[in-house]
Amino acid sequence: MTAVSARTGMTLRLEPQPGEVIDRNRPLEFTWNGQRFPAYHGDTIVSALAACGERIFSRSFKYHRPRGLLSASFLDPGCTVQVGDEPNVRGAHRRVEPGMVVSAQNVWPSLRYDVKSVNQVVGRFLTAGFYYKTFIKPQRLWPAYERVLRRFSSGGVVAKDSAHGYYDKRYAHPDVVVAGGGPAGMAAAVAAAEAGAAVLLVEEEYELGGHLRWGDAGQLEALRELRAAVAAAPGVEVMTNSVVNGRYDGNWLGIVQRNLPHVVERLVKARAKTLVVAPGLIERPYVFEGNDLPGVMLSTGVRRLVNLHAVKPGQRAVVLSANPEGDAAIDDLARAGVEVAKVVDGRRGPTIQRATGSRGVQAVECADGTVVDCDLLVTAVGWTAPTALLNMAGDRPVYSERAARFLPSLLPDDVLVAGGIAGDGPLEQLTEHARAVGREAAGRAAETARSLCAGIPQIAERRAGPPDPEPAVALPELPVEDHPALFFSGTRGFVDFSEDVTAKDLIAAAEEGYDSIELVKRYTTVTMGPSQGKLETVNAVAVLAAATGRTIAETGTTVWRPPYAPITLGALAGRIFEPVRHSPMQPWHEAAGATPLVAGAWIRPDSYGDPAGEVRAVRSGVGIIDVTPLGKFDLRGPDVPELLNQLYVNKWSRLDVGSVRYGVMCAEDGVVLDDGVTGRLAEDRYILTATSSGAATVQEWIESWLQTERPDWRIHVTPVTTAYASINVAGPRSRELLGRLVEDVDLANEAFPYMRVRVGRIAGVDGCFMWRIGFTGELSYELHVPASHGLRVWEALLERGADLGVRPFGVEAQRILRLEKGHFIVGQDTDGLTQAYGAGLGWAVKLDKPDFAGRTELVWQSRRDDYFRLVGLQPVDGSVVPPEASQIVLGRGIAGRITSSRMSPTLGRSICLGFVAPSLTGPGTQVTVRLPDGGEVAATVMPQHAHFDPEGTRQRG
Amino acid sequence: MTAAPDGAPQEHPSWLWRNPDPKPSYDVVIIGAGGHGLATAYYLAAEHGITNVAVVERGWLAGGNMARNTTIIRSNYLWDASAGIYEHSLKLWEGLAEALDYDILFSQRGVLNLAHTLQDVREGIRRVNANRLNGIDAEWLDPQQVADVCPIVDISPDTRYPVLGATYQPRGGIAKHDHVAWAFARAADAMGVDLVQNCEVTGIDVDRGRVAGLRTSRGPITAGKVALCAAGHSSVLAGMAGLRLPIQSHPLQALVSELLEPVHPCVVMSNAVHVYVSQAHKGELVMGAGVDAYISYAQRGSVHTIERQMSAALELFPIFARAHVLRTWAGIVDVSPDASPILGLTPVEHLYINCGWGTGGFKATPGAGSVYAHTIASDAPHPLNAPFSLERFTTGALVDEHGAAAVAH
Ligand SMILES: Cc1cc2nc3c(=O)[nH]c(=O)nc-3n(C[C@H](O)[C@H](O)[C@H](O)COP(=O)(O)OP(=O)(O)OC[C@H]3O[C@@H](n4cnc5c(N)ncnc54)[C@H](O)[C@@H]3O)c2cc1C
Numbered sequence A: 001m002t003a004v005s006a007r008t009g010m011t012l013r014l015e016p017q018p019g020e021v022i023d024r025n026r027p028l029e030f031t032w033n034g035q036r037f038p039a040y041h042g043d044t045i046v047s048a049l050a051a052c053g054e055r056i057f058s059r060s061f062k063y064h065r066p067r068g069l070l071s072a073s074f075l076d077p078g079c080t081v082q083v084g085d086e087p088n089v090r091g092a093h094r095r096v097e098p099g100m101v102v103s104a105q106n107v108w109p110s111l112r113y114d115v116k117s118v119n120q121v122v123g124r125f126l127t128a129g130f131y132y133k134t135f136i137k138p139q140r141l142w143p144a145y146e147r148v149l150r151r152f153s154s155g156g157v158v159a160k161d162s163a164h165g166y167y168d169k170r171y172a173h174p175d176v177v178v179a180g181g182g183p184a185g186m187a188a189a190v191a192a193a194e195a196g197a198a199v200l201l202v203e204e205e206y207e208l209g210g211h212l213r214w215g216d217a218g219q220l221e222a223l224r225e226l227r228a229a230v231a232a233a234p235g236v237e238v239m240t241n242s243v244v245n246g247r248y249d250g251n252w253l254g255i256v257q258r259n260l261p262h263v264v265e266r267l268v269k270a271r272a273k274t275l276v277v278a279p280g281l282i283e284r285p286y287v288f289e290g291n292d293l294p295g296v297m298l299s300t301g302v303r304r305l306v307n308l309h310a311v312k313p314g315q316r317a318v319v320l321s322a323n324p325e326g327d328a329a330i331d332d333l334a335r336a337g338v339e340v341a342k343v344v345d346g347r348r349g350p351t352i353q354r355a356t357g358s359r360g361v362q363a364v365e366c367a368d369g370t371v372v373d374c375d376l377l378v379t380a381v382g383w384t385a386p387t388a389l390l391n392m393a394g395d396r397p398v399y400s401e402r403a404a405r406f407l408p409s410l411l412p413d414d415v416l417v418a419g420g421i422a423g424d425g426p427l428e429q430l431t432e433h434a435r436a437v438g439r440e441a442a443g444r445a446a447e448t449a450r451s452l453c454a455g456i457p458q459i460a461e462r463r464a465g466p467p468d469p470e471p472a473v474a475l476p477e478l479p480v481e482d483h484p485a486l487f488f489s490g491t492r493g494f495v496d497f498s499e500d501v502t503a504k505d506l507i508a509a510a511e512e513g514y515d516s517i518e519l520v521k522r523y524t525t526v527t528m529g530p531s532q533g534k535l536e537t538v539n540a541v542a543v544l545a546a547a548t549g550r551t552i553a554e555t556g557t558t559v560w561r562p563p564y565a566p567i568t569l570g571a572l573a574g575r576i577f578e579p580v581r582h583s584p585m586q587p588w589h590e591a592a593g594a595t596p597l598v599a600g601a602w603i604r605p606d607s608y609g610d611p612a613g614e615v616r617a618v619r620s621g622v623g624i625i626d627v628t629p630l631g632k633f634d635l636r637g638p639d640v641p642e643l644l645n646q647l648y649v650n651k652w653s654r655l656d657v658g659s660v661r662y663g664v665m666c667a668e669d670g671v672v673l674d675d676g677v678t679g680r681l682a683e684d685r686y687i688l689t690a691t692s693s694g695a696a697t698v699q700e701w702i703e704s705w706l707q708t709e710r711p712d713w714r715i716h717v718t719p720v721t722t723a724y725a726s727i728n729v730a731g732p733r734s735r736e737l738l739g740r741l742v743e744d745v746d747l748a749n750e751a752f753p754y755m756r757v758r759v760g761r762i763a764g765v766d767g768c769f770m771w772r773i774g775f776t777g778e779l780s781y782e783l784h785v786p787a788s789h790g791l792r793v794w795e796a797l798l799e800r801g802a803d804l805g806v807r808p809f810g811v812e813a814q815r816i817l818r819l820e821k822g823h824f825i826v827g828q829d830t831d832g833l834t835q836a837y838g839a840g841l842g843w844a845v846k847l848d849k850p851d852f853a854g855r856t857e858l859v860w861q862s863r864r865d866d867y868f869r870l871v872g873l874q875p876v877d878g879s880v881v882p883p884e885a886s887q888i889v890l891g892r893g894i895a896g897r898i899t900s901s902r903m904s905p906t907l908g909r910s911i912c913l914g915f916v917a918p919s920l921t922g923p924g925t926q927v928t929v930r931l932p933d934g935g936e937v938a939a940t941v942m943p944q945h946a947h948f949d950p951e952g953t954r955q956r957g
Numbered sequence B: 001m002t003a004a005p006d007g008a009p010q011e012h013p014s015w016l017w018r019n020p021d022p023k024p025s026y027d028v029v030i031i032g033a034g035g036h037g038l039a040t041a042y043y044l045a046a047e048h049g050i051t052n053v054a055v056v057e058r059g060w061l062a063g064g065n066m067a068r069n070t071t072i073i074r075s076n077y078l079w080d081a082s083a084g085i086y087e088h089s090l091k092l093w094e095g096l097a098e099a100l101d102y103d104i105l106f107s108q109r110g111v112l113n114l115a116h117t118l119q120d121v122r123e124g125i126r127r128v129n130a131n132r133l134n135g136i137d138a139e140w141l142d143p144q145q146v147a148d149v150c151p152i153v154d155i156s157p158d159t160r161y162p163v164l165g166a167t168y169q170p171r172g173g174i175a176k177h178d179h180v181a182w183a184f185a186r187a188a189d190a191m192g193v194d195l196v197q198n199c200e201v202t203g204i205d206v207d208r209g210r211v212a213g214l215r216t217s218r219g220p221i222t223a224g225k226v227a228l229c230a231a232g233h234s235s236v237l238a239g240m241a242g243l244r245l246p247i248q249s250h251p252l253q254a255l256v257s258e259l260l261e262p263v264h265p266c267v268v269m270s271n272a273v274h275v276y277v278s279q280a281h282k283g284e285l286v287m288g289a290g291v292d293a294y295i296s297y298a299q300r301g302s303v304h305t306i307e308r309q310m311s312a313a314l315e316l317f318p319i320f321a322r323a324h325v326l327r328t329w330a331g332i333v334d335v336s337p338d339a340s341p342i343l344g345l346t347p348v349e350h351l352y353i354n355c356g357w358g359t360g361g362f363k364a365t366p367g368a369g370s371v372y373a374h375t376i377a378s379d380a381p382h383p384l385n386a387p388f389s390l391e392r393f394t395t396g397a398l399v400d401e402h403g404a405a406a407v408a409h
Helices: A046-052 A118-127 A139-152 A185-195 A208-214 A218-231 A299-309 A325-336 A390-391 A427-456 A505-514 A517-524 A537-548 A569-571 A584-590 A612-621 A640-647 A695-709 A734-739 A787-800 A812-819 A857-864 B033-046 B081-100 B118-133 B143-149 B177-190 B231-240 B304-314 B363-377
Strands: A023-032 A033-043 A080-083 A084-089 A101-104 A171-172 A175-178 A201-202 A236-239 A242-248 A252-257 A266-271 A274-277 A297-298 A316-321 A340-346 A352-356 A361-367 A369-374 A374-379 A397-402 A403-407 A415-418 A492-494 A595-599 A603-608 A624-628 A630-636 A660-666 A671-684 A686-688 A714-717 A724-730 A755-762 A764-773 A781-784 A869-875 A887-891 A893-904 A909-916 A925-931 A936-941 B024-032 B054-058 B113-114 B139-141 B165-169 B194-196 B201-207 B210-216 B221-228 B248-259 B267-270 B277-279 B284-291 B324-335 B343-344 B353-357
Touching: A023 A046, A033 A046, A046 A236, A046 A299, A080 B324, A084 B248, A175 A185, A175 A427, A185 A208, A185 A218, A185 A236, A185 A274, A185 A427, A201 A242, A208 A218, A208 A299, A218 A427, A242 A390, A242 B194, A266 A569, A274 A390, A274 A640, A297 A299, A299 A325, A299 A374, A316 A325, A316 A569, A325 A340, A325 A374, A340 A361, A340 A369, A390 A415, A415 A427, A492 A505, A492 A537, A505 A517, A517 A537, A517 A893, A517 B177, A569 A887, A569 B304, A569 B324, A584 A603, A584 A787, A595 A812, A595 B118, A603 A812, A612 A624, A612 A812, A624 A787, A624 A812, A630 A640, A630 A695, A640 A660, A640 A686, A640 A695, A640 B277, A671 A695, A671 A755, A671 A764, A695 A714, A724 A734, A724 A787, A734 A812, A764 A787, A781 A787, A812 A893, A812 A909, A887 A909, A887 B118, A893 A925, A893 B118, A909 A936, B024 B033, B033 B054, B033 B177, B033 B363, B081 B118, B081 B177, B081 B363, B113 B118, B113 B143, B118 B139, B118 B165, B139 B143, B177 B194, B201 B231, B221 B231, B221 B363, B231 B248, B231 B324, B231 B353, B248 B304, B267 B304, B277 B304, B284 B304, B284 B324, B343 B363, B353 B363
Parallel strands: A023 A101, A171 A266, A175 A201, A175 A274, A201 A236, A274 A415, A297 A374, A316 A340, A316 A374, B024 B054, B024 B221, B054 B194, B113 B267, B221 B353
Antiparallel strands: A023 A033, A080 A084, A080 A101, A242 A252, A252 A266, A352 A361, A361 A369, A397 A403, A595 A603, A624 A724, A630 A686, A630 A714, A660 A671, A671 A686, A724 A781, A755 A764, A764 A781, A869 A909, A869 A936, A887 A893, A887 A925, A893 A909, A925 A936, B113 B165, B139 B165, B201 B210, B210 B221, B248 B284, B248 B324, B267 B277, B277 B284, B343 B353
């Protein structure tokens, strides 16, 4: 192939056509398989190539047969191409752009030429027809086939360096969505808008108009009028090159929008009050031998090509027509200078036998035995109603023998149909019907709006609700016209072009016992390809019905599943709604050289370079740590104690103002869910804290109690995690340091003892509260200051404590400090089976409370003693730190695990927490820890969890 | 059927199964012709010689979750009891095509479970350590090793969900679900089991604490023993016999992309972000989500679950942004409180139960089928399913696999 230069290459371009969508004043160039090709603005990729005489655009999935144009629409199975880094682009739909880099997919070994050896190599794999069915035995050969088969896969290519584009989404709340912008859709949209509805009109093609666009002068005139009416109608938003992709409960619609500049796709999530489904009809291919040869086209495909793109589809044609659309195609062909060698009228008995040719149609054998040489065979044998959206709305369309297509049956109130999917008739009648549907849709939308408003408390007149609808008039009926039932001829051809499934395959499947359409579908993969059965479902059903001696109605159809048209993963993904979180002091930490730690949603300082030194600072002087991620909830209302009693295993009825209590939450299965302290700041104000990683779960847990179990409780819950910056000041000199900053709180031990909370002013910041608790085991204060002042208080602490040797410490130091002290961490030292007793929290469980979450399970557990228990452990060799998650073994079995382990700077030896089997819990017991490298170390079970200051004197000091 | 003399691949069998009407009476009736029902029938016939068996199915053969799952197979579960039953199953998978004389496209391409937080890392390492003690091929991989196994995972530290490591089970993989069902069906049918389609069970008759028979849309059937295999509808059926199960039925969604050339060599799962991805033999990406949070029997899910799952998936696999979703669907899965199955006897004599596999029962198809058949044949649990009794919810001896099974498959 040589490079084609612009203009002169378009040898099949016709003189200007009345309805053409190409702009001859705007030529452009693009490349196809590395060659340059000319085109006009408005061409699809494939119309441009066809204008230059190209006929083969892909190779088929299984047999690698050459494929060309069939329907010249989005659904065209043979026109899927790669555009740059975008795989599986519909080449007969996508408009070509200057410089576009287009290549064929599935071309191994080559698009143009059959390589004989290919069939020899793979023939044994494919002769049986089904893709996988040959590989039964022997199994050892399978891996080899797998490798060969993978060469065959026919998809597009995702490039490794594809950019990770972000896609936005839009939320829309139209009254009426009209799916389909043909004459019926346009008429319905205009009528709905005139009746006062806000309308969203969605059309798959680049322009409104549907089949009128490739129609005669009268239809083009009607098109102009309808477009003008849409443009003039108030409140119609038009979305072209967009598809209503799915209909979900409550008329929640997923719309994929592709007409925005610089945006590949956008997902529009529309909650429509009424949906009008007006997608027209899809022309159905005919099943006969050779029906997949390039040059076999549907009548609508030919008409699009000629009238929209001014491309001559062939030189000499045979036309099989069973309807007026087919007859119109004959006229179009004549006008385009195509010799119509023979017309076979499908309304009068037998049709055609087969098409023959090697890389395209060369001859057609008719049922009457004549053989006509030609390069184009046009078929017009009937229609498929695209009922996908109706299916998704719960409708089960019924087959009409007369019309030879499926018709809607029972629709929900918020879904209406218009146009060809609803019935037949001349254009006038269809648009008249559509207008009535549009008005009705607007009326029902207003009805819905009114009932919604009625359910919402009204604010004076401002929310008076929409105006009354017109009085209801019954929708006019549309006639259904007879259409011959033409599905397949006497020969067997392809039923599914994209999956390469033939009629023979379907018949064989039925004979093998796959006698239901769903089984046949799964077995042969018929209708499972890119068009999801829009072209092939009814043919498949018809072939199977004939093979099993049933009717089409008895055979039924398969279920259409969303999306209606493919959508990119990117558009579905959109942006992530999970922002990374950090405290107001994070910039300070970074400036101070802190190592960042990813802790769930948060980024936190792991350490400031010397965790052991940070530990020593806390034990001997004072340190401060940023604990902002701690989950915090502000609870108010008279029933807060009830809630606390329900959530926690502990008792809460008597918590004095100014007091703080530690609590343990269990799930219904008695498993430890979270822990934390709750303080009572005022008569009816509590602050509940949850672990940093558990905060989201706890919030959902609280909400589920308040919303579903006890809506009667008078409680307000406000999550205030990020409203406060939280700082723990820990160490024997913390009181001294705080004394320099706290203005109106008496810090003396008797005035502000352990487990108390005070509200006050810190470093000049009002509205702070502080409580005396701590994870480190030292005298410590947890300060909660309004977040915007967090950094100021943090800096003040460091500045005023410089002479005390105050140091910031990170999460790692805190982990060591708490492990020395034997405090467990939910989720690290517990797992999904750890009930309160196993974690050593039996003291907190108050079974005498009438009810609390997890009580039933805990009652059972309290009577047993066969559970693993959390214990303190010290390796016999104090220089060895067994990695966390090392297993404890007894003989060959698992008898526990190390949950936390560190070298203790304070004790100068390794320390651990771990779970051990019931038989190993006695203090002094030696257990065997299996290290990941297979080695083993011995460790001793300690009398308590705490390795340091077990009496807890330091924190009370 | 025997291999062709030259060892060349062989044609598909020309006949798969009969389509019989139900007989008035059977020794054993299995309810539900999903993977588990069919496998159970096969093992009853093949290993226990019990062939007067019917599998009754209200729809078409294996059209429930068996037709909807994402076919991930692995055995790297945490607890000894789980490791026992899933590893038993994996071993059966390894010889299944041979045993059933039908290729099931079992591809041991390896399964990665990614860790994104330190918590995931600890949990993953713990599971690897436990797996190894249970004789399961488990490995812990650091991020670079993850990239060696699956080069298209984004392991750069600045993604939203950085990969801190992964557990890896090389023997894990995928199989073709439909083929598995058909293979069991064909083999069971050949031994005389009746596969009765379009036959919905509408009642279970219990006579003095003992099961007596069934009422179905195709007439009553008396049965010596009745075995439930109804996955998402287990509670409904158990209710017919007066039993309340600790099971919640949730929609679980999955999707496939259009065909792509091979880019993804293994199976990648990420519990933390509720995503798993593999590429089927044909070239489509197969992806699944976590369960939809509400309880439902309608086989459809909500879009926002898919949206969330896609946004996480693209953080891990940015290169899929421009691939197209071809089809989404949902199945109804039977979720138990501890994410482990219920498999064994019930308070009703000769009524047996197999459910609670939730999001992950495909991988157990042969294993569950074989021990369930044993349980039915001997009216006593096999040692491998003894820990999965219904009673554990009253004794508290749970087998929590949320860590290993939460999203997971
Ligand atoms: C989207 C999705 C993805 C999944 N991914 C995986 C995965 O990757 N790996 C994995 O291991 N597992 C996975 N699973 C789970 C797995 O599919 C199930 O655990 C398993 O298939 C359940 O067993 P089954 O095959 O017997 O169920 P089913 O195939 O659901 O069989 C139950 C049958 O019972 C029938 N039935 C119900 N009620 C009646 C009645 N009254 N009368 C007669 N018949 C009745 C149903 O019609 C159905 O055919 C997934 C599930 C889903 C939905």
